[in-house]
Amino acid sequence: MxxxxxxxxxxxxxxxxxxxxxxxxxxxxxxxxxxxxxxxxxxxxxxxxxxxxxxxxxxxxxxxxxxxxxxxxxxxxxxxxxxxxxxxxxxxxxxxxxxxxxxxxxxxxxxxxxxxxxxxxxxxxxxxxxxxxxxxxxxxxxxxxxxxxxxxxxxxxxxxxxxxxxxxxxxxxxxxxxxxxxxxxxxxxxxxxxxxxxxxxxxxxxxxxxxxxxxxxxxxxxxxxxxxxxxxxxxxxxxxxxxxxxxxxxxxxxxxxxxxxxxxxxxxxxxxxxxxxxxxxxxxxxITRIAKDLPETPWNKRLRYLKDYGVSSEDAEILANSPETSVYFEACMKKSTLSPKLVANWIIGELSALINKSSVTISKSPIVPERLVSILKRIEDATISGKTAKHLLGVMWNSRSSADQIIAHEGLSQVSDNEFLEKVITQTFTDFPSQVQEYKAGKLKILGFLVGHVMKKTKGKANPAMVKVLMEKHLRQSI
Amino acid sequence: MNLPNSVTKIIQGLEDGTFSSQELTEAYLNRIDNLDPEINSFITVCHERALLDAKNADKSRSNGSASKLTGVPYANKDIFCTKGVRTTSGSKMLDTFISPYDATIVERLGSQGMVMLGKTNMDEFAMGSSNETSFYGQVNNPWNTNCVPGGSSGGSAAAVSAGFTPLATGSDTGGSIRQPAAFCGISGLKPTYGRVSRYGMIAFASSLDQAGPMGRSVEDLAHLLSPMAGYDPKDSTSSMVKTDDYSGNLEDALKGKTIGLPKEYFSTSLDRQVEGVIEEAIKEFEKLGANIVEISLPTTSLSIPAYYVISSAECSSNLSRYDGVRYGHRCELPIDIEDLYKRTRSEGFGEEVKRRLLTGTYVLSSGYYDAYYRKAQQIRRLIKDDFANAFTQVDAVISPTAPTTAFEAGKHLDNPIEMYLGDCFTVASNLAGLPALSIPAGFVSGMPVGLQLIGSYFQESKLLTLGHMFQKSTNWHQHFSRDDSKGAQ
Amino acid sequence: MPITEKEVREIAQLARISIADKDMSSYEDQLNKILAFVDEMKAIETEGIIPLAHPLEETQKLRNDKVSEKNQRESYQSVAPTTENGLYLVPQVIE
Structure with a gap:
């Protein structure tokens, strides 16, 4: 009992x-x-x-x-x-x-x-x-x-x-x-x-x-x-x-x-x-008059976020539970075609961290939805990496400049100039001939080492995905 | 100066410049100072303030900004909050209370330029029918100072009757305007519930309380009712029904009007001589062309029990605010919070108030609510229905205002129920919320008898017309208890 | 059923009125008389009748949500028995 x-x-x-x-x-x-x-x-x-x-x-x-x-x-x-x-x-x-x-x-x-x-x-x-x-x-x-x-x-x-x-x-x-x-x-x-x-x-x-x-x-x-x-x-x-x-x-x-x-x-x-x-x-x-302007309940909002945006149930809960956060999230989604998961991650992760450190609420944040969207767009089009975006967000918190202005001013753009990259890649092959041989012999994992070297040479500004693609192309051609 | 014997004459005199408001106010104040010690109708007399207001009223008269009532003196029952002036409700509890705000009607009458002479005596918290429960001593009836003036607005009634003021405000919860008006030989109107704002009128029983005018004649009442009546956004129980031109519609032929005579009202408790006076008055109405028919108000006998349950219940809650914390009496050196409450309230309230607080607490307490409070509210509906039924046939209901003339002081003090029974003709209109008028109709052994006319909702104009036409053909309202030419110097 | 002295004491406690022992029997007696008198209401059957709480059967009037009151603390506290620093004081209350 x-x-x-x-x-x-x-x-x-x-x-x-x-x-x-x-x-x-x-x-x-x-x-x-x-x-x-x-x-x-x-x-x-x-x-x-x-x-x-x-x-x-x-x-x-x-x-x-x-x-x-x-x-x-x-x-x-x-x-x-x-x-x-x-x-x-x-x-x-x-x-x-x-x-x-x-x-x-x-x-x-x-x-x-x-x-x-x-x-x-x-x-x-x-x-x-x-x-x-x-x-x-x-x-x-x-x-x-x-x-x-x-x-x-x-x-x-x-x-x-x-x-x-x-x-x-x-x-x-x-x-x-x-x-x-x-x-x-x-x-x-x-x-x-x-x-x-x-x-x-x-x-x-x-x-x-x-x-x-x-x-x-x-x-x-x-x-x-x-x-x-x-x-x-x-x-x-x-x-x-x-x-x-x-x-x-x-x-x-x-x-x-x-x-x-x-x-x-x-x-x-x-x-x-x-x-x-x-x-x-x-x-x-x-009652009808009030019903007409009744905000959506958090319960229904969560269901909608799961269904319409495909975010995780944890994220749906965090976003929907705070009226300010959900308004912010929806403003971001309205202003872009960004991946909802990306937006959710950034609101819940980096933006929340900044907000928690300061004493403002999300609705009073200096990063208004448009500004967050402008950062996330540069991630999606590969102009900047996630790591750079985090830096950019921090700069924008204290600045009135736009994301693109800061990217240009601080030279944050990832290098995607193929000609320059190819030069670095060719030089890398020359510098590490044995690793190239290992790759050709079937040890494909060694590619990571080579990509890493290119990233080092470009001080991290290269887009690693693009470097990988270019290297594979060269190595396949030279077999 | 010789005091004018009607408000109409006062307005005329002020307009013509026969006298100034200052002269008039001074004359009334003198009369109060000289003659009120015998009557005790005022708790507070506002000499300086009244003279200052009168001076300002004269200024408005001379610069053309005056309204009809500018400069006309009047008195407020001490139940109405008056800013900067002590407001006691007849209780030791509020002996030191100088109200920080004005009741709506005080504000409205003030904005007309009327001059407040002072605050009149009353039964403590308006609980009483004889003015003997006042902390400030009983009021004596100007017709016979061994008799009570009635209550609870006994001070207002006595002051008007004795010519200390041409007009006074009163409040009526179960007859508190009409019964003292009857006992003192003046006219008094309890308007429809919600006709006059209750804001700033110290509550006794909120669903029954209603403020109204008291004066010598119906014509005088009409003058005072006009500025008092009307919706007040500070009182959500006040009505938005349009007010009438009360002074403008007094003259109307009574031919074709039907007056109902409730057979239940002419029962054993009614004094034979009072009944005789009322019968004469009824004949007068017939002579004026009214049609008298017998009607039945079958729930009448239960109106007093229902009234006492409801009014006691409401007052037990309304008077809980007197706790010695924010204003009013506070006992000396309370040892704890319970001591503060109990001693403050036991010292501050008189016997009658305490009796009603206990009764009201009992009828609302768990296990008794249905048997008393709910039952009383059901009877209240039956009473309302009785009247609704009657008003399909008649324009007004006629009865005596009280079953006897003014009784001797002390007569009912040991027997509260005897006292309560004196309200048998008046409480029903409070329970139903109907307007009711009391006018002088004659005398029994030198004491005035009041006649009551009850009307349907918001039919104040009709009641005033009936009363006025009666007063045009009779002179009962022109018998004064004190000679108007004395004591004003 | 007449009201007992114990009940009178309970009611007096609810109403926060103290009754001296010497006055108790007179209160008890008067309350019983009043209650016996109002018991006359029992003479009439009221089953099914809707209680009437208010003479005019109207509905609530409303005010707009606007701040219309100014601070009048000084004036309001000028009539208070005991205040300090703008607070009303009462003997210590134990929660």
């Missing part, structure tokens, strides 16, 4: 809007404390929420991308609880009529395709931030984040390992970024995750009691926290104890979870429809 881990994830994706969900305050990250907290965000007496139109568009985009149901009528409810960073004493959220329900998300683990059902995705407002430890015996409250729009995406408890949970999460992360509905920045809290974890004996049809683990702000922490929590639960049960349904906080420094005291008595949220907000209606026309 082995243990099975059962995981459901609740992901909070911050929607990419300029202003808050119910007020005209900016959502920009990093402002001075409480400078982006308006009367509405502070819950001054008498203020009222007014819904930001954009959040509906963004939620609909997710709904379409996960093939979910988009509610023609959904409502906001109040979730009542006291906490100093919740200024109204309630959070405006959605309860029994969420905007999105019944979607799916596919991901691949070790070549195996898996599909997870998404129960619902609902709109809600974020709380403010509590700063512990900055002041003695006080907690300080910054309400800049209060009222930031969130889409909470809730999966069914269908994940069966920490690894699956991370892969699901990465797929979702990639999806929201590709759709452009969330910037996905986990450090800034734009993409957060809580995990509902329980364990049971494999053959047990009933789910075990779950705990909710909070504060998982990196993929690595998600994996470690789930593994820790599952192991803890198994230990408790095996020692004859029972699991208490509770909220636990993950402490990444100690790699453990502990009971959250502040959530201990918060079980009765007294949800009811928010009387300050009327039902949201979404028409079929609205």
């Amino acid at each position: 082995s243990w099975e881990i059962v995981i459901g994830l609740e992901v909070h994706a911050q929607l990419a809007t300029s202003s808050k969900i119910f007020s005209g305050s900016s959502t920009e990250y990093g402002a001075k404390a409480n400078t982006q907290a308006s009367a509405v965000d502070l819950a001054l007496p008498g203020v009222l929420p007014v819904l930001n139109k954009r959040v509906l568009d963004l939620a609909i985009m997710l709904g379409l991308a996960i093939d979910g149901e988009i509610a023609s009528e959904s409502i906001f409810s109040r979730k009542n609880y006291f906490y100093p960073d919740s200024p109204k004493g309630y959070q405006i959220s959605q309860y029994d009529k969420p905007i999105i329900s019944k979607g799916q998300l596919k991901f691949v683990n070790n070549g195996e395709e898996k599909m997870i059902n998404i129960t619902r995705a609902h709109l809600e407002e974020d709380a403010g931030k509590s700063l512990h430890g900055e002041f003695e015996r006080s907690t300080a409250i910054d309400l800049n984040r209060s009222g930031t729009p969130l889409l909470e995406i809730v999966s069914e408890p269908e994940l069966r390992s920490a690894q699956d949970a991370v892969l699901y999460l990465k797929e979702l992360h990639c999806l929201v970024r590709t759709l452009g509905i969330c910037d996905g920045n986990m450090q800034e809290g734009s993409f957060r995750c809580d995990a509902n974890v329980s364990v049971r004996k494999s053959e047990d049809p009933e789910l075990g009691t779950r705990t909710e683990v909070k504060n998982l702000n990196s993929f690595r922490f998600v994996e470690k926290a789930i593994n820790y929590e599952a192991a803890r639960q198994i230990r408790v049960i095996e020692e004859g104890g029972t699991i208490k349904q509770e909220t636990r906080l993950y402490d990444p420094e100690k790699n453990e979870t502990r009971t959250m005291r502040s959530k201990e008595d918060a079980h009765d949220y007294r949800y009811f429809p928010d009387p300050d907000l009327l039902p949201i209606t979404i028409t079929a026309e609205h």
Whole structure:
């Protein structure tokens, strides 16, 4: 009898809007404390929420991308609880009529395709931030984040390992970024995750009691926290104890979870429809309008890259997973007839290496797609070797000159002047008569040595393939 | 100066230059200073600010940039946020709260050049029907200072009745404009839900609260309603339905109008003498050409229970923001966060508010939601349907505003339910969101009796016409509780 | 079924209101009276009736995604009981 881990994830994706969900305050990250907290965000007496139109568009985009149901009528409810960073004493959220329900998300683990059902995705407002430890015996409250729009995406408890949970999460992360509905920045809290974890004996049809683990702000922490929590639960049960349904906080420094005291008595949220907000209606026309401009999902993009470009599945994944990289790749392909594999190799290899070294993103790289294409064309037409191209890329990163200008200026062009080459070849035959004899006697491998000598003589600028062809021609003639 | 006895006369006087807004404002402020100690209708009087606004109003008058209401004094119920002026909602919780912003209606009336004299007393957070729950002391009825003025807009009603202000704003969640208007012998209108912006009006029960005008006559109400009404982008529950010219359509023959008399409203709880006054008023309407028919509103008896469940539930959530963190009362030296919450709230809220917070928390709590809150919302639909049905036959529904005249202070303090039952004629229009008007219809033992007219959605104009035509042929609205010529010097 | 003292305490905790022991029985008594009164609602069958959350059955009005608010921290914090460096302070909260 082995243990099975059962995981459901609740992901909070911050929607990419300029202003808050119910007020005209900016959502920009990093402002001075409480400078982006308006009367509405502070819950001054008498203020009222007014819904930001954009959040509906963004939620609909997710709904379409996960093939979910988009509610023609959904409502906001109040979730009542006291906490100093919740200024109204309630959070405006959605309860029994969420905007999105019944979607799916596919991901691949070790070549195996898996599909997870998404129960619902609902709109809600974020709380403010509590700063512990900055002041003695006080907690300080910054309400800049209060009222930031969130889409909470809730999966069914269908994940069966920490690894699956991370892969699901990465797929979702990639999806929201590709759709452009969330910037996905986990450090800034734009993409957060809580995990509902329980364990049971494999053959047990009933789910075990779950705990909710909070504060998982990196993929690595998600994996470690789930593994820790599952192991803890198994230990408790095996020692004859029972699991208490509770909220636990993950402490990444100690790699453990502990009971959250502040959530201990918060079980009765007294949800009811928010009387300050009327039902949201979404028409079929609205959905059609959004669907028309919906970006391709990463999943479909990967399939298309495999089918249309013939790149490897690893490359397809790397290219499709980053929206910026895929835009870059497709821009390169649109502007050339280059081999997709060559383009993919260079983006994933040399270009990425340069980007990683600097602090820019691929979309801000000084090597715009046209410039990369101009380099790769010179590889394909044999003007330069791959090694030279790598050098050229480095030069172009810091220069505004074109590839051809630099090739001409630095004399990077591979020698392909036959007359000059033939001279070098003839001289080589003269210099190495015994090797020529060996070749003629059937030891064909010796040709490599001779080609190498020509390359040395031309300081590497000759095209080795061309040298080989020319030498073979001469040697065959002289037999 | 002798104070003019109607807004129309004030506008006339300001236009003719018979008096300036400064003179007028000073006269009202004097009257408040001299006579309000006996009534306690104001929490805050804004002497300097009012005189400054009046001076500016006079300037606008002289340079031709004035609108009709420029320079006309008025008072705001202390439930409306007023920038730079203390806004308490009648609670210790907000005793120190100087609002950093203006409510939409305050802004709108201010931009008309109206002059705010001050902030009027009210039941704490508008929870009460007698103005006895105010942290700032009870308000006394100008007709008999041993009696309550009604509530929760008791300060506004008493101030208008006593001639401290020609106009006042009020708010009405279950009768809070109409019942005090009736008890103080003035006119008051609760508009259709969504007709007037709620932004900046401190919430009691968000799906029921509605701001409205209070004044001596229907004609005066129409003057004040016009700038108050209309869609506000800051209140997404405010309506985009077009507003009417409320002052321009007051005169209309009542011939052919049908008024419904709900048989359920004339039940045992109704005071016989009050009933007599209403019967006389009904005869008056018939004389004016209206057709009176009996109708039925079968769900009436459940309107008060449903109202108390819904309003308590909503207030329990609306008042959670008073936590001692960002504004308002905060207890001394809290030892931890729980202590901060509990002591702040227990010290800051009065008994009635706490009772409703507990009731509201209970009816929303897990396991009870369906039996109370959901059930109340279902009854709410039945009540709305009752009225929808009635309005297929009638232009308005008539009833007393309250089952009795103003009662003695302290009478219902030990029995909240007795107090709640006094709202039996008013709460249904809040639950359904309908406009309703209360006008003076006579007296019982020297105390005024109010008559209520309920209209269909956005039919404020029709209600005002009915009220105005009644007031043209009666003079109940011209009985004043205080002599207008005294105390203004 | 009447509400018990234990329930009154639980509700008071949810509402963050403290009730002194001496006032407990009066609160319990009044709440029971109010609840008995609102229980009159049971007199009517409401099966299948859609609850009415809002008097006007309209739909949500929306605003455009535009930043319209400026920093007014100083003004807003002028009414705050305790602030430091632009932050609101409360007694230490243990997560």
